[in-house]
Structures are given as structure tokens and as C-alpha cells.
Amino acid sequence: MTTAPAETAFHIQEPLWKIRLRIAWKGLKQSWALFTENKIGLVGLGIIVFFGLMALAHPILMHTVWEPNIYDPFIGNDPTILQHPSPPSARHLLGTDPVGRDVLSQLMYSTQSEFVLGLLAAIVTVTIATSVGAISAYFGGALDAFFMRLADLINILPFIALLVVLTAFFDFGMIELALLIGILSGFGGTTIIFKAQALTIKVKPYIEAAKVAGGSDLHIIFRHIVPNLMPLAFLNMMFTVTGAIFSEAALSFFGLLNLRMSWGIMINTTQAAGYLLGGWKYWYLIVPPGLAITLLCSAFYLVGRALDEVVNPRLRRR
Amino acid sequence: MLKYIANRLLQIVVTLFVFFALTYFILDAQPGDITLQYVNNPKFTKEQREALRRRLGLDKPAYVRFFQWMGNTLRGDLGESYQYRKPVMDVLLERAPRTIFLFLTATLIEFFVGYWLGRVLAWQRGTGLEYGITVVGAFFYTVFTPWFALMMIYLFGFTLKWFPIGKFLDVTLWRAAPKGLTANQIFINLLLTMTLLAVALVVVYYLTRRMNPYRASLFRWSALIGGAAIVVGYWAASPVAKYAWDILYHMALPIIVLTLINFSGTMLLTRTTMLETLREDYIMAARAKGLPERVVRDKHAARNAVLPVFTSLIISLPFILGGGIITETVFSWEGLGLTLLTASTTGDIPLVMGSFLFIGTLALLAHLVADIAYAFLDPRIRYA
Amino acid sequence: MAEKPLLSVRNLTMIYKTRKGPVSAIDDVSFDLKRGESLGLVGESGCGKTSVAMALLRLLPDNAQITGGQILLDGMDLTTLSEEEMQNVRWKRISMVFQAAMNALDPVYKVGDQIIEAIERHERDIDPAEARKRVEALFHLVGIDPKMADRYPHEFSGGMRQRAIIAMALACNPDLIIADEPTTALDVIVQDQVLRELRQVQKQMGMSMIYISHDIAVIAEVAERIAIMYAGRLCELADAVEIFKRPRHPYTVALMSAFPSIVGEKRPLVALGGEPPDLLFPPPGCRFHPRCPRALDICKQQQPPFEDIGGGHYLACWNPAPVAEVQS
Numbered sequence A: 001m002t003t004a005p006a007e008t009a010f011h012i013q014e015p016l017w018k019i020r021l022r023i024a025w026k027g028l029k030q031s032w033a034l035f036t037e038n039k040i041g042l043v044g045l046g047i048i049v050f051f052g053l054m055a056l057a058h059p060i061l062m063h064t065v066w067e068p069n070i071y072d073p074f075i076g077n078d079p080t081i082l083q084h085p086s087p088p089s090a091r092h093l094l095g096t097d098p099v100g101r102d103v104l105s106q107l108m109y110s111t112q113s114e115f116v117l118g119l120l121a122a123i124v125t126v127t128i129a130t131s132v133g134a135i136s137a138y139f140g141g142a143l144d145a146f147f148m149r150l151a152d153l154i155n156i157l158p159f160i161a162l163l164v165v166l167t168a169f170f171d172f173g174m175i176e177l178a179l180l181i182g183i184l185s186g187f188g189g190t191t192i193i194f195k196a197q198a199l200t201i202k203v204k205p206y207i208e209a210a211k212v213a214g215g216s217d218l219h220i221i222f223r224h225i226v227p228n229l230m231p232l233a234f235l236n237m238m239f240t241v242t243g244a245i246f247s248e249a250a251l252s253f254f255g256l257l258n259l260r261m262s263w264g265i266m267i268n269t270t271q272a273a274g275y276l277l278g279g280w281k282y283w284y285l286i287v288p289p290g291l292a293i294t295l296l297c298s299a300f301y302l303v304g305r306a307l308d309e310v311v312n313p314r315l316r317r318r
Numbered sequence B: 001m002l003k004y005i006a007n008r009l010l011q012i013v014v015t016l017f018v019f020f021a022l023t024y025f026i027l028d029a030q031p032g033d034i035t036l037q038y039v040n041n042p043k044f045t046k047e048q049r050e051a052l053r054r055r056l057g058l059d060k061p062a063y064v065r066f067f068q069w070m071g072n073t074l075r076g077d078l079g080e081s082y083q084y085r086k087p088v089m090d091v092l093l094e095r096a097p098r099t100i101f102l103f104l105t106a107t108l109i110e111f112f113v114g115y116w117l118g119r120v121l122a123w124q125r126g127t128g129l130e131y132g133i134t135v136v137g138a139f140f141y142t143v144f145t146p147w148f149a150l151m152m153i154y155l156f157g158f159t160l161k162w163f164p165i166g167k168f169l170d171v172t173l174w175r176a177a178p179k180g181l182t183a184n185q186i187f188i189n190l191l192l193t194m195t196l197l198a199v200a201l202v203v204v205y206y207l208t209r210r211m212n213p214y215r216a217s218l219f220r221w222s223a224l225i226g227g228a229a230i231v232v233g234y235w236a237a238s239p240v241a242k243y244a245w246d247i248l249y250h251m252a253l254p255i256i257v258l259t260l261i262n263f264s265g266t267m268l269l270t271r272t273t274m275l276e277t278l279r280e281d282y283i284m285a286a287r288a289k290g291l292p293e294r295v296v297r298d299k300h301a302a303r304n305a306v307l308p309v310f311t312s313l314i315i316s317l318p319f320i321l322g323g324g325i326i327t328e329t330v331f332s333w334e335g336l337g338l339t340l341l342t343a344s345t346t347g348d349i350p351l352v353m354g355s356f357l358f359i360g361t362l363a364l365l366a367h368l369v370a371d372i373a374y375a376f377l378d379p380r381i382r383y384a
Numbered sequence C: 001m002a003e004k005p006l007l008s009v010r011n012l013t014m015i016y017k018t019r020k021g022p023v024s025a026i027d028d029v030s031f032d033l034k035r036g037e038s039l040g041l042v043g044e045s046g047c048g049k050t051s052v053a054m055a056l057l058r059l060l061p062d063n064a065q066i067t068g069g070q071i072l073l074d075g076m077d078l079t080t081l082s083e084e085e086m087q088n089v090r091w092k093r094i095s096m097v098f099q100a101a102m103n104a105l106d107p108v109y110k111v112g113d114q115i116i117e118a119i120e121r122h123e124r125d126i127d128p129a130e131a132r133k134r135v136e137a138l139f140h141l142v143g144i145d146p147k148m149a150d151r152y153p154h155e156f157s158g159g160m161r162q163r164a165i166i167a168m169a170l171a172c173n174p175d176l177i178i179a180d181e182p183t184t185a186l187d188v189i190v191q192d193q194v195l196r197e198l199r200q201v202q203k204q205m206g207m208s209m210i211y212i213s214h215d216i217a218v219i220a221e222v223a224e225r226i227a228i229m230y231a232g233r234l235c236e237l238a239d240a241v242e243i244f245k246r247p248r249h250p251y252t253v254a255l256m257s258a259f260p261s262i263v264g265e266k267r268p269l270v271a272l273g274g275e276p277p278d279l280l281f282p283p284p285g286c287r288f289h290p291r292c293p294r295a296l297d298i299c300k301q302q303q304p305p306f307e308d309i310g311g312g313h314y315l316a317c318w319n320p321a322p323v324a325e326v327q328s
């Protein structure tokens, strides 16, 4: 028996990262197939894509067909119209607001910041929750107890009331708000979910194998446990985005945030100018932003639910 | 069981302390203080400002003030509201019952509606009905609350004129009210009767829990209807019926809105946990015993699925109370949430702290009560 | 044919519809079971034993479909009954001890109440006190303190839960009791006790029993007749002694040789190469042929008939092992 054939048989011709990539790609394709089975999830994804296109279209429109001093979301004003707010017309598809700015332009402009806010909050949440969850599950003991008590504590706080108090007394912009929401939900309820999941991963044989092979704690946590939390993380991001967009809109509605423009501010402007009591007559001031907030929040939520069925086999039909 | 409750109590006390401290230091960390308002006021000299600062105790270090404040708070003294020129405690004691009554009612209705629908939904897996309800549910779950509430006010208040708009009572009616009758008395009495009814229903539930589901649900429904009839009869016969009705009438739309906003969370979660529970072996065993589908669903699957749903309700209680700020604002319902918001925007710091404390404490208490109720639902905790 | 069988399964065929296609979990399975008889059903993991049990009770998941055959209980075809009629058969006529019996008790109700629930379901106007007495008697029978009836499942140990489940299966005095690997989760000593009690009670009460296991050593203790299952089909069925003394199917021979100690005889150990087949794409002809040391050309094309080769010994094989080879 010669050793040569055995060697060629085990010889790895592709670099490791390529194999990893291929496996990841295959997994992705399978998950996508499962995801597309759920029509509701696809609807959600469609809505997100639609808003994404709106966000991208705004700067393009501003540079091409929209005259900047008429359509600017902050300082635009249409001099050809005498009375503002004005109902939808060919020039202003969704009318103008009490100060004479184009509602559609405001709506599209705000979409960008909603995405930034939602994604930033989600990334912060998930980064904190995965690391803390994995560390708590892996080490257990006092560290675990501390983080879990902290999570309980944050869970018991009345979230919106806290945000109201904080934003009323401190200057909060979009980024600060995203960070705050990310930190609160990252150390709060989300951690508990991630820790529970990490605990089930911790007892898997390959973790034991990695330990026996002499992997350091950090190596095991970040190379073996955290990657296995990724599907859950992805799923959770969707729900956090919903929460973040909602919180921003509510706080803006109360006029507590230091922002120039957002969907919530659009409603706030309408209210401050007294047009809320006008009933249906001024629908174009309140329906578009309200519906946009609702739709985008639902879309992320629906995608999250559909992902849940992909990630959690117990919910699948077959 | 006792150990479990003691544990929870201890946890609540610690949390409450941390919460108090947090509240205090967040507000203490904000730049400037109340006296800065008067900086540009020519009638106020610098000396007068200093005197005011001293009177308000703003010249001492933070931790001293914290413990002073803490001591006062425990004695029930929350300071004086800048805005109302009355003790904060008085303002809040007047407003708390409105919030409690509104949210207790709405949460109870929401939970039962959501649980009931979720149960049906799980059994309709894969049908058009399921997709329909899921989409509608997701809409209500994520709808932008202030906007939705406004739309409801437009629809039912302005257009259809079914319900009154804003406030929690009709001022003209109450001007003619007998001397000494306040809305608060009515709120508190309503709260009491409702609690009694709830206790009675829980007792009936407990007594029928082991019956076959058909008989049990017969008993439960008759208890519910009978109990409700007694309560309605009692109030109708009371001399203040007119005023109680006025309050309930004003409360209807907020309750409908709160229910619509919150039920879908419970419903969607019930569906999910039901689907998970249906895969359990004891469900298979229940079927194998020859039990009819409805008994399997209601007595076994739903009864187990309620545990995680209830847990999630416990977790969301603080959130519901906090989110009440939005509902109260839109409906101009002068409860704790609206008080917190207006105090925050006008810089009435004692009132902010007071109402924040009230909301937080309420949330904690609700949490505690729900936790204990949970223990009764799950024998694994009850007999641990 | 002196006595009519209690249960007669005729050409039962069942598939699971899956995303990738139909899984042929039961294919053309036939067997009879007399009153008071105990039948062992043996086969590798995944060969369809649980599926057979579930098909008998018609407790199959939504994606399962019985595509052919009959299940005759005293001449009544269970496959054609309505759901309500089937509910009356369950537990009253056929009861079951589940494979995952550890989790077969609902955690939020007292164990005794769960048994009473079954009794009250089938004997509508039974006096509660009498039902209660029966539960205590059953607990006594399976060796649990009757006081435990008022406890919750989480307060039971694994072995006690197993016994409680057996007590529950006996509660309505069924004609047939199906035990699906009831002891796999227990340690060996408890396993043995539970097994013996089950067998004893079954004999005492004159019930029939189908005992399912992948472990032929266990089956040998409890079964009078043994059916060998492979990849959704029965390949051999005979009296226990006959199967051990004169196995004919090459798969049975391989199984026996894996447990030489049972009958205490020395036999050549036949190694079984290969994997059990994927039931999504079962091999044509005899499903065992890819692994069979005695496979012929016909095995690859034609399914062998499942026929009596004399004395109630059923066999499905084109090229059975000679009797002498094993007996030596």
C-alpha cells in the first residue's frame, strides 16, 4: 500500500474560504426557497424594496426633474400656488404642506433616514445581543447572572416613557436615538432570546471538539457560537427595525426629537399648524406619512415572521 | 410557591430602587435648572434666583439631594409641580385611576380577544382565512398608533358621530353634578366592581378547570354573562348611573383603539405557540385517547400554548403602559401618560419625575401580579 | 382458519407527501393478529414501524396518506371510518404506549386526571368515584403508589411516567395495545421490569399486543410471533421460535447473527454492508437487494410476494437462505 493515493484523496484543492462560501451560498439558496414559499414574507420584501427605491429616487429626482427651490424638502416653496396647504395636483402629486413644501418630496427624503435609523438600531441591538448572549451562555456564573438581571431590569422599564423623558431633556438626533434604542433593546429582551439559543449551541458536539482541540474561549465564542446565532440575529434585526422606526415616529410626533425631517415630523407639522382637526379635507397631509410608517413597519415585521418559519423548523408545515 | 413570590418581591424592590435612582440621575444630569428660565426676566435679580435655588435645594451635591428626594418620595412627598402649583402627589393621585382603569380594561379585552382568535387561526393553517387574518393582524400590530387613533377619531367621532371626541367626560353634564361627586370616585368605584367581577370569574375558571370543555365553557360563559348582568344592574340602579355612563361612553373609543392595536400581538403569538404545541407528544396522546378535536384544541393545546403567550403579556405590560402616552395624548385622556408628556415639554421636573415614577411603579406592580398569576397557570412553577 | 383474527391488515400502503416527493413509508404490508396474541415488529430505525402503528390508529400527520389496503378490526375496515367513528375506536379498542412516552403526559394536568379523562371519554356515565378507583387500581397494577395520581407529570421520574402511560393505555380495557419502543428512554434494569410487567398485564387481561422495537433481544422476551420489517415492507413473519431457529430471509439472518447470544447458538456473523435505502427513492424489485448477499437478477426487477411457506411462516424472498445453513 502506498500513501500517495490517500494523500491526493484528502488533498484540498480549493482554498478553505471558497468551500465556506460555497456552503454558505447553498444554505442561502435553500433558505431562499423556504422563504419564497411564504407569500406574506414576499409581500413584505416587496414593500421594503419599494421604499428602498423611493429613498434612492429622491436625490435623482432632485437633480433632474424637480426644481430645487420648489421641491426642496426643507425650504422649497411653490410661488405659483397662492394658498398652502394645497391638495394634490399635477405639479405636486401629494399636495403641499402648510409651509408650501412638496409632500411627496418630504416623504421620499425621509425614507432615507428611516432606513438608516432602523438598520443602525438593528445592527447595534444584534451586535450587543449576540456577543452578550454568547458570552453569558458560554461562561455562565456571575457574568451570566449580571447580564440577565440587567436584561430583566431593562425589560421592566416602560420603554416609551423612558424615551420621552430622555428626549425631552437631552438633544437627540437620529443617530443618538438609533444608538439608544440599540443599546436598550440589545441589553434588554433580545439578549435573553440569544442566550437561550446560545445555550443549545453550547452543548453541541463540535463545541466540545473545538475545546478538546485547544481552541481558546474567545475563539470558540466568536468562531463557533456566534456564527450559529446569525440566522436568529438576522431574524431579530427585522423586528428591531420595526420598533426603531415606530419609536422615532412617535417621538417626532410629540416634537421631542432634534430632526429636520421625518415622517413623524410631517405629522407633527400638520398637528402644530392645526390641520389635524380639519378632518378628511387635509388627508394628503396625514395619510401619506402615517401610511408610510405603518407600511414600512409591517413590511419588516412580515419579513421577520417569514424568516422565523425558515429559521425555526418547528413552525414549518413539512 | 412562597419562595417564588418572595423572590419576585425582592427582585421588584431592588428594581424599584434602581429605577428611582435612574430617574433621579437622568434628570439631574440634564443641563441647567429651572432657575435659568428666569435669567432674562428683569423682575428677577440674581439674588432672588439664588434664593429660589436654595429653596428648591438645588445648591447641594447630587447624592445628598438624591437621598433627600428618596426619603421624601417614600414619605409620599414628591415635591410641588411648577406648573400646577400643587403637590405632585395630589396631581398624580387624581390622574392615576383614569390610566389604570383604561389600561386594565383594554388589556383584559385585548388578551382574551387575541388569545381566542389565535387559537382559531392555528387551526386554520394554510387556508385563505389564515393569510387574511395574519395580514390584518400584522397591520394592527405595526400600525403607527397616533395616526391610527386619529383616523379612528375622524371616522367614529367626526364622520359617524358615534362617539364623543377627546376628554374623558362631558363638562356640561358634570357641571350639574351633585355636590361632592367627583369623576375620581366613579373611576375608583368602577375599578372596584371590575376587580370583583374579575375575581369571581377567576374563581369560576378555577372550579371548572377539570371539567370536560363543553360543560366548562357553558359554566364560564354563564358566569361571565351573569356577572356582567349583575354589575350592569348595580350601576344602573345607582344614583350616579348617568355620570358613570358618561365616563364609559367617553372611554369606548380609546378602548376600541387600544384593543385593536394590541390584540394582534397576542393573536399572532398564540398562533405560533399553538402550532409549536400541536407537535408535542401529549397532543398526539390526547388525540389517541379518542378526544374530539375541540377538546384537544381547547383543553390541551390552548391550555399549554397560553403559558408563553402570558409570559409575553407580562413582558409587554410596561410597554403597553408606556405606549399609553401616545393613546392618552391623541384622545386628550388626562392620565399619567399625558401628564408625563406635558410635564416633559414644559420642563416641570418634579411632575416629570413623579409621573415617571408612577408609571414605572405601576408597570412593576402589574408585572408582579401577572408573574404570580403565571405561577398559578403553570404547575411546574407552582410546585417547584 | 379456526378462529377469526382480531386485527387483519391487508396490503396496507401509505406515503408521506414531502417537498421532494412521496416517501414510501409503508408498502403492501399484510399481517393478522389473533385475540390475546402478542406480535413483535422489528426493523432498523426509519423502516416505518411507527408509521404502521400510527396508521392503525389513524393518527397520521397531515402530509400522510393511506393510498391502499385495509385495516380490519373484527371485520370493520378502519380506513373507511369517519373521524368521529374513529375517535370511538381509539383507546377503547386500540390503545398505544408511545415511543416518546416521556412527553406523552400533558404537563399542566394531574396524571390521574389525564387517565380519568380517557375513561370518561369512552364511558360517558361512569361515576367519578369509580373512575378514580380504577385509576388507583391501575397504578397499583403497574407498580406506582396510587397516591401519585394527584401529582403532576414533572414530579414523576422517567420510569414512573412510563408506567403511568402504560396504566393509561390499559384504562379502557382495549382489545389491542400497541407499544412503540416504550422502554428505550429507560435504563436497562427499569427497562426490564417495565417490560415484564407489561407482558404480564397483557396476558392477565387477555389483550392482544403489538410490540415495536429495533432491538430483537427485547422482542424475544415479549412476542409470540415476530414480524421483520425492512424499508417499509414486511420481509418475514413467523412464530418467535421459528424465526430464531429457521430464519429464511437474508435480512433476518443478518439480524439474528447480530445477536448471537439470544438463542445461545454459535452462528457465522453475517456483516450487513451498505445503508438502509432512502424511502424517497426505494430500490425497484426487492428493497433489500442492494445489500443482500444472495441477490439474484430477478430481485432487482420484481417484488417478491409475501407468502405463507408453511405453518404460518410468511416470507418475501426470491432466494431464501437454506434452513440447514443456520441450524448447524
Ligand SMILES: Nc1ncnc2c1ncn2[C@@H]1O[C@H](COP(=O)(O)OP(=O)(O)OP(=O)(O)O)[C@@H](O)[C@H]1O
Binding pocket: C016, C017, C018, C023, C025, C043, C044, C045, C046, C047, C048, C049, C050, C051, C052, C061, C063, C099, C214, C279
Ligand atoms: N411526517 C413525516 N413526513 C415525511 N416523512 C416522514 C414523516 N414521518 C416519518 N417519515 C419518514 O418515514 C419513514 C418511516 O418513519 P418511522 O417513524 O415510521 O420509522 P421507525 O421505524 O419508527 O423508526 P424509529 O425506529 O427510528 O422510530 C422514515 O424514513 C421517515 O423519514
Ligand SMILES: [Mg+2]
Binding pocket: C049, C050, C051, C099, C180
Ligand atoms: Mg419509531
